[in-house]
Amino acid sequence: MDNKTKQENSTNKHAFTLRERLATPELLPVPGIYDGLSALLVEQAGFEAAFLSGACLAFARFGRPDMGLVSASELRDTVAIIRDRIAIPLIVDIDTGFGNALNVQRTVRELERAGASAMQLEDQCAPKRCGHMAGKTVISRDEMVGKIKAALDARTSEATLLIARTDALGVNGFDEALDRAEHYLEAGADALFIEAPASVGEMRTIGERFCKRCPLVHNLVEGSNTPIESPQELAALGYRVALYPAAMLHRTTPVARQLLTHLRASGTTLALRDTMYSLDDMNHLLGAPELLAAGKYYDAGE
Template identity: 45%
Template sequence: MNDTKLNTPPKPDANPKQALRRLADARRGVLVPGAFNAMSARIIEDLGFEAIYVTGAGVTNMYLGLPDQAFMGLHEIAEHTARIRDAVNLPLLVDADTGFGNALNVRHAVRVLERAGADCIQLEDQVSPKRCGHFSGKAVIDTDEMLGKIKAAVDARHDSGLLVMARTDAAAVHGFEAAIERAQRFSEAGADILFVEAVTRAEEVRAMPRRLDKPQLMNMVIGGKTPTFGADELGQLGYGFVLYANAALQGAVVGMQKALGVLRDSRQLTEEGGLVATFEERQRLVGKPEWDALERLYV
């Protein structure tokens, strides 16, 4: 059993959308790690985190082996969302990139992702094909076009509790003030959570909770362009969520490189040395004891 949990895992909430709304409104800097598959989501839940971000970059990197440059489509993110929804009880914030087209495509994407189990759907204002928010060479669509996408997303949801998160990448293109202005208009169009991506100055990070009325998410990209802040400080500033979208991915890559490097060099690998999870731990994380109990029930 892993003894490094943050706290006792939260009990399943009867309505994860309502749970996510409460977390957003609390504005206490809730840490949200990104999951790129069902196993990574299980580990996040097992360690006691309160919500999960289904990461488009992570799915693109780990599922397709490609950079985060719009290679992922609606089918891939919906499939991963459904698998993760089956595996965990935590609220899911789902990265829908640009909505995979115009406002009508956004409407379709919201319906598909809501059926797949999303509790919040994130849309961004980049020109398609989009790219990672911390890459150079980004461009953004006109504000009015993005407002249409947000309105389409709000209208498309069957459950009014489904949250819409609107992200702007305008800071890198038009500057910080333009990004703030866009985010405020996104709020007025119906976005529930605001996400200003890739600001580059500490004073900008500190200013945004005072400048914008809706709960906000701050993205801490390891090695990215935004100055690093601790989640406690961001919570004190008034941020609702602190995203580490690809911490699990980057940790998994290093773990695989270390374990497989030892296997390559020594021609064998055992549980000793801490490079791999034990057989028992792997079975616990995928719920084998529960499946064994079910099997006995039906035999």
């Protein structure tokens, strides 16, 4: 192994780890994250990978819906923050790639440098919207094929995976979604994500056609139109990755609203303390003792 290969393996270890994991038959559950704390919680919970959801980044950082309002630089900065905090593989939702094929190339280069292990690119028109919202539109199949090839050419490491997502099913029907997926795989995509199948039968057809040729990705979104919710059923259909893109926010948001309602009415959190972390709890969770020890080690004169 030459020095360049050794350096690449070291730099992109998380990407190699993800690629090797997806070569196994077991379903990979991947929770959605949106910042350093959510990423740390996923890693500490023992998950093997995390998914930086474009929707949750819009929800949590900007208080906006998933309608293409996040910029490429804002996504890149978030990836860098998360990669600095966790070591597990990170799948990054890059929406439409933030423009044409040349924009996609810049996006891929910047996010790979920032620490993405895999990138999910979709074929919606810009501005995009959540895959389970009405009113989506898609670019032509050939334009998306060009964007996939551009993304692959822009990678500095072949370990970095490209997931090609099509939203054509909800726009132009199931047959076109299958046709697009076929062409996206032929263009070199490492994994496929056919968004929002309407029935278990459609999911079974997708699995039968593609599961032996590449990893298949599926969203398990609370309140969406997905026909199944069981990871066991998903695995049985041949899917390899189960994304839970908004599970944390869907749970923590109502809890936060309940706390704020209580605080507004009573002026104190005393009655809720047994359900809350203390400041000391948070410091230990976030690694304050380790940082203090490192600071002491590097203090002048030590």
